[in-house]
Amino acid sequence: MKRTRIFLAIALLASLFSLGLYRSQFAFIEQVDLRLRDARFRVRGAVAPGPEVAVVAVDNKSVKEVGRWPWSREVTARLIENLSAYGAKVIALDMVFSEPQGEVPDRTLARAVASSPNLVMGYFFRNEMQQIDPLALEQLSNAKVKFLKLEEGVTSVPLTEFASLDANLPSVAGGAREFGFFNQIPDYDGLFRKAPLLLLYDGDIYPSLGLLGLSRYLDKPVLVDVAPFGVRSVAVGDLPLSVNEQGRLALNYYGGTASFPTISAVDVIEKKVPAQALKGKLVFVGVTETGIYDMRATPFDPALPGVEIHATVAANALDHRFLIRDGRTLGLEMGCMFLLPLLLALLLNTTPRTMVGLAYFSLLSGGYLVLNYLLFKHASLDLSFIYPLSPVIFTYVGAEAYRNLVIEKRGRYLKKAFGSYVSPDLVDKIVKNPDLLKLGGEKREVSILFSDIRGFTTLSESLSPEELVRLLNDYLSPMTRIVMEEKGTLDKFIGDAVMAIYNAPLDVPDHAGHACRSAVKMLERLELLNQEFAKRGVPQISIGIGISTGEAVVGNMGADIRFDYTAIGDTVNLSARLEGLTKFYGVQVLVSEATKAHAGDGFRFRKVDLVRVKGKHEPVAVYQLLTGELKFQAQFEASLALYRAGEFASACEGFAAIAATGDKVSELYLSRCREFAAVPPPEGWDGVYVAQTK
Known part of the structure; x- marks a missing residue:
């Protein structure tokens, strides 16, 4: 539980730190996040827009056949007239006619403009101050948003504001009904991901070319609702557009250049276009020829013609393919920022292995990446990558740091402390859950086993020191393994004697049975050892084993500079006395009555005597553990x-x-x-x- 609380605390701190980053929106992090979100477009690939929007391009073919741009305004007038003749429902011009070309060309274009009832002319805002024709400003005043709702408390509108503009000549644009700006505003890194639908000029709000073209196409007005925090909503009639508080629409690009049905302007001028190709469509007219058009770097295309951005705005609205980044996406991101690290913390808490933890981290991170992409592809939700994943990364790093610096360090200490005298599976349990271990000392029921070599003093006198050490090693090594196999704790070697504790430091069910099985295995292994000793010419040995069960105090005991994990109490003393009595009764294993009672089935005993051992007043019944019939x-x-x-x-x-x-x-x-x-x-x-x- 302690480790769980620590892991959950790490996850919570990671979420709160990421939330701080989320609110601060550092430019570098934002750029990285935007680039990751851009990659979704390339993974998804190009998709086809609806049939309502088309582009008429002043392209390479048109320039070669008509001449270099800008064309004579008589040619442009013929282009507009032919578009109307083809049945284009709305014509939106991504160009501005701010300089006179001559009386006749200007008048010809003015007639074409006046005769086109659904023509939307373009203009361009700029920050450099310049002289503006009052008649041009008067025309432009009709283009500002007319249906504007300002909520209570609004003192200013947080839109990008410009100081001046390039307007169309009044003599050319006098008959136009609508005007829309064609400015675009890039993100931090120069890519165009959002289109401004509204800009501020001289205290008034003006709509973009794409927004006005959509308004004329649907024959519904532009409705704007402004709250104190910014733009609350933008709609065309009953069609709401997904905009942020700055009035910008996140563009759900269809692909690179020529994603829309694109017709060469010269083919329209020369009437080489199929009769139904433009009928009833919203047509955006712009320049796409290399070297003379405004290149826009987008997630799909490093050089997308600007006219296609306006087309994308209108097509997104008509196709209902808005790239959604609003309260829904913010709620999902915030939920992921807190739930994912908490889930990872719980998963990491279940495993002590670094590789498994890495697998959990990869699975959770990969799962979010897939979820993010699927929500983008099928629901057009524009979720962040960096911010929901950052607390997952911080949680994993923090948890692994804690695991390596604290848990695994403690585990290495525990393995070092217990590995030499506790069975490997018990060591694993101790390392996985050290809270089960009470190193300070505790009183608990245990079974104690003492074994000793009979006549060791005489035996040692008959062997050289080297032979004696080898014999002891040959004997003690298998006896120690047997203790560990039976989940016992090797307490100590006392010369040739072995002391083992069962049911400490961790709980071992049926600890009396494990102690008895250890005794049986020791005697069986001793027979094989004596056969080997006989072949080597070494004297054979016999042992006595005493086992008692009862309460004892176990823990780390000793001096402040040297201590061992051991047990003390009457139960320990009794097992030592029983081992000594094996010589007196001429048997190999003696156990106490409590051991017999707790050993369970599978063992046979013979009651040997009632004994009052040295140091105890009450007599105890002692039993021989039978290894044969x-x-x-x-x-x-x-x-x-x-x-x-x-x-x-x-x-x-x-x-x-x-x-x-x-x-x-x-x-x-x-x-x-x-x-x-x-x-x-x-x-x-x-x-x-x-x-x-x-």
Whole structure:
């Protein structure tokens, strides 16, 4: 739970930090994010716009056949007249006629303009101050937004404002009904991703060429709602446009150059266009010839003709293909900024492995990238890449730093501290959940195993130091592995003796059974070792094992400069006493009554005696853990019952029969029975044997 809380705290801090970046909108981060979002267009590829919009281009073919641009205004007039004759519903000119060309050419163009009821002329705002014809300003005043709603509290409109403009000659444009600006405003990096639909001039709001062309095409007015924070909405009649607070429309580009049906201007002038090619369409007229047109770098095309940006504005509206970046996208981004890092933190908390954590991070990040693209492709939602992913990155880096600097450092310490005397699976549990470990000391039920080599002093005297060390290593190594295999903790080596703890430092269910199985495996392994010793000419060895179960205090104990994980208490002392009694009773394994009770099925025991061990007043029942079949067990139990009842002569007969088979315990009882038969025990004798040695 502690690690979970830390990981969740890292995720929350990562989200809050990313939120700060999100609100600050640093230019560099914004540029990187915009470039990543641009890539979606190239992955998606070009798509076809609707049939309502077309482009008539003053292209290379037109310049070659008609002559260099600008053309004579008689030619331009013929172009406008022929477009009307072809049935174009609206003609929008992405050009301005600000300089006189001559009385006759200007008058000819003026007649064509006046005779075209759905012609939208273009003009250009600029910041450089220049003299403007009052008649041109008067014409332009009719082009400003007429249906404008200013909400309470609006003191200024946050639109880009210009100081001057290039207007059409009043003598040419006097008969025009509509005027729309064709300015474009790039992003930080020079790419054109948004089209300004509204600009501010001399305190009034003016619509763009694309917006006015759309208005004339739908025959509905432009409606603008301005709130204190900026533009709330822009609509053409009942068709709302997706704009930001600066009145700009995010362009959902269809492709590169010539994404729209494009017709050469010279073909219109010479009437070589199919009759139905332009009928009922919104036609944008502009220059596309290399070297004389306004190049616009876009996510799709580094040199898109500016006229196609106006066409894109109108087509996006007519196709309802707005690139949406509003409250919905902001809500999704904010949700991802908090939910994704929290989810990653929970996933990272479930695994201790760096590679698995990296896989989770990659899966979550990749999932968001795919989701972002699918929402863009199918729902036109313009979600950020950087800001929702940044807290995921920060969470992963923070969590991995914490894992490596704290958790894995602690894990390495724990492995070093316990790896030499705890089984590998227990070490893994300790490392994964160190909170389970109480190193300061605790009282808990354990099983303690003591084993010792019989006659080790005599054995050591018969071997050289090198042979003795080799023999000990050959013996202790497999015995240690057996302890660890059975989930025991190797407490210590005491010369030739082994002490092991079961059920500490971590819980080990059936710890008494594990201790008993360790004893059985030790005896089996000892038989194989003795065979090897015999081949090497080394004396064979025998061992005694004592096991007791009960409460003990376990933990790190010792001095401040040297301590070990160990156990202390009566249970530990009893197991040591039981190991010592194995020599007295002539058996290999003795266990306490509590061990027998907790060992479970699968083991066979013989009750050996009631013993009052040194240091304890209360007697304990001790049992022999049987590793083979005991044919005379029923007879032994009957003889033992007679012995405790004081019928020593009868017990003597039974023990004598069993002792003849070589049973050392029966030999001991036979000797006792004969002694008590000769000299009866004192009155009140309880049948308890008092051990005089440890």
